[in-house]
Amino acid sequence: xKDVIPExxxxxxxxxxxxxxxxPYIHRTPVLTSSYLNEFVGAELFFKCENFxxxxxxxxxxxxxxxxxxxxxxxxxxxATHSSGNHALSLSYAAGRRGxxxxxxxxxxxxxxxxxxxxxxxxxxxxxxxxxxxxxxxxSKVEAETGAEFVHPYNDPRVxxxxxxxxxxxxEQTGGVDIMVAxxxxxxxxxxTCLTLSHLAPEVQIIAAEPEQADxxxxxxxxxxxxxxxxxxxxxxxxxxxxxxxTWHFVSNHVTDILTASEDEIVDAMKLTWKxxxxxxxxxxxxxxxxxxxxxxRFAGKRVGVIITGGNVDLDTLxxxx
Amino acid sequence: xKDVIPExxxxxxxxxxxxxxxxPYIHRTPVLTSSYLNEFVGAELFFKCENFxxxxxxxxxxxxxxxxxxxxxxxxxxxATHSSGNHALSLSYAAGRRGxxxxxxxxxxxxxxxxxxxxxxxxxxxxxxxxxxxxxxxxSKVEAETGAEFVHPYNDPRVxxxxxxxxxxxxEQTGGVDIMVAxxxxxxxxxxTCLTLSHLAPEVQIIAAEPEQADxxxxxxxxxxxxxxxxxxxxxxxxxxxxxxxTWHFVSNHVTDILTASEDEIVDAMKLTWKxxxxxxxxxxxxxxxxxxxxxxRFAGKRVGVIITGGNVDLDTLxxxx
Numbered sequence: 001x002k003d004v005i006p007e008x009x010x011x012x013x014x015x016x017x018x019x020x021x022x023x024p025y026i027h028r029t030p031v032l033t034s035s036y037l038n039e040f041v042g043a044e045l046f047f048k049c050e051n052f053x054x055x056x057x058x059x060x061x062x063x064x065x066x067x068x069x070x071x072x073x074x075x076x077x078x079x080a081t082h083s084s085g086n087h088a089l090s091l092s093y094a095a096g097r098r099g100x101x102x103x104x105x106x107x108x109x110x111x112x113x114x115x116x117x118x119x120x121x122x123x124x125x126x127x128x129x130x131x132x133x134x135x136x137x138x139x140s141k142v143e144a145e146t147g148a149e150f151v152h153p154y155n156d157p158r159v160x161x162x163x164x165x166x167x168x169x170x171x172e173q174t175g176g177v178d179i180m181v182a183x184x185x186x187x188x189x190x191x192x193t194c195l196t197l198s199h200l201a202p203e204v205q206i207i208a209a210e211p212e213q214a215d216x217x218x219x220x221x222x223x224x225x226x227x228x229x230x231x232x233x234x235x236x237x238x239x240x241x242x243x244x245x246x247t248w249h250f251v252s253n254h255v256t257d258i259l260t261a262s263e264d265e266i267v268d269a270m271k272l273t274w275k276x277x278x279x280x281x282x283x284x285x286x287x288x289x290x291x292x293x294x295x296x297x298r299f300a301g302k303r304v305g306v307i308i309t310g311g312n313v314d315l316d317t318l319x320x321x322x
Numbered sequence: 323x324k325d326v327i328p329e330x331x332x333x334x335x336x337x338x339x340x341x342x343x344x345x346p347y348i349h350r351t352p353v354l355t356s357s358y359l360n361e362f363v364g365a366e367l368f369f370k371c372e373n374f375x376x377x378x379x380x381x382x383x384x385x386x387x388x389x390x391x392x393x394x395x396x397x398x399x400x401x402a403t404h405s406s407g408n409h410a411l412s413l414s415y416a417a418g419r420r421g422x423x424x425x426x427x428x429x430x431x432x433x434x435x436x437x438x439x440x441x442x443x444x445x446x447x448x449x450x451x452x453x454x455x456x457x458x459x460x461x462s463k464v465e466a467e468t469g470a471e472f473v474h475p476y477n478d479p480r481v482x483x484x485x486x487x488x489x490x491x492x493x494e495q496t497g498g499v500d501i502m503v504a505x506x507x508x509x510x511x512x513x514x515t516c517l518t519l520s521h522l523a524p525e526v527q528i529i530a531a532e533p534e535q536a537d538x539x540x541x542x543x544x545x546x547x548x549x550x551x552x553x554x555x556x557x558x559x560x561x562x563x564x565x566x567x568x569t570w571h572f573v574s575n576h577v578t579d580i581l582t583a584s585e586d587e588i589v590d591a592m593k594l595t596w597k598x599x600x601x602x603x604x605x606x607x608x609x610x611x612x613x614x615x616x617x618x619x620r621f622a623g624k625r626v627g628v629i630i631t632g633g634n635v636d637l638d639t640l641x642x643x644x
Contacts, residue, residue: 280602
């Protein structure tokens, strides 16, 4: 399979424009450190806390950039997406701030809590059956009926430029690191990170962290082309989706390495972060720390940035409580 | 019963001296806000996050002040206390930083996790039976054998002066508030708050928040003298202890009001804070938010400070998961 060459590759100027555009709608999230974890790992860790971000995740950066970058004419019919995760929340939030509708196609089997959260941010849900066919059919119908602008969760230059604002803030806040670690699912955050760091600090190693049980990016990286898994299962539910042409561009050109962690290692790192750092983080963003703990020698003595991507957790079912 | 007049009442100069003394050993913790909670309450809330403090709680301020204020001679035999909570952790941490021993008398029935945590900070545990008689007898023995300096968890001017550093930072960080709310158990934090605010900003109302099921401070406040409960039961386990002469001095002279919340209200406020603010807080420090949510009209339109006292939670048994 030949990988498609993406039509437009965002540049660092797009990141700068995005940052100015979205600044009123996002938080400049804090960078936290933990002397316990520093000692435990033998490195200096800097956690960029996007769990404190608006709508609880970094995805509001890309979503806001897409929403607020639309012309008045394009914006009038609103935006649309298919997602049952943080992108749906974030796009709903951003559309709400602009005062335009946000249509979200979600499987009817999605947890009620997720539906409630999307509605809580003003999103309009259209339910589909839990299959790709039904989702695509339903989405096409919604798009045709509403004329809404489709905003893909990650394979979209506007979204990637928005996510790139995160590591720009991080560099200002920390003065730089030797290695930056972020989780990889579809690759939106890691692409934004590549985009920004390849411009601001090309010497920084960029490591993507992935669940062993959804290691399609790892295998793609080793093979040199996109391998998409069919419905992988992992506790890190934000990381199940495959790379696409645009994110593959960044991953294949700028990522230093991809490290993986097992389900148990992810849950342990998640619980350790809650226990020691006193912050609520999703399983997906425990994957970087899990890979660091597993490969301490690689990070020893280094300054290491870690992107905590989100904090939207179902507090009623925690993975370490049976 | 006539209340004892305390021997020495700390002054704001003691707070300033404490702050200088402990600065190298504590974090200047951040103040967080939540636009969701602001809207929900109809007030502007500022959360001073002592859950991010060293050893996971504000108590490290008072404990460090006591430990680092000792002369070389007094320090050589170490410090001692009886506590199974954050004070034991904090005193162990501070003693460890100074390189002196910390003796902790704990009931043998205390949870293993708490014993491990104290040992993790270097504390030396002597177990006693779970009764006041045994605790006092065991403690006297430890004190006599070691010559260690007793540091009471709250009824100690050094400890109260240390706790007062928290609201000093808060005032610098926020520029001031109309009302300050902190939980009340033995009264160490609220006394430190009274000490600092009565000097820096006497116009600020100081409200103490207490569990209904351990409302001895509330009843003391209404009756005008200390009423000590015998073993109250509440999820807010940091708040079970009674006022003592020194803390009663501050409570009776400077506290504007004491508000109470039920167990369910406390658990709801705790979960809401985890969910919306993405921070791990103890049940004890959810009591202020619980009382605010219950008395919204009283806080409407005001700038309100809330002290999040600690984040040491047993993640394996959360009160909303049965």
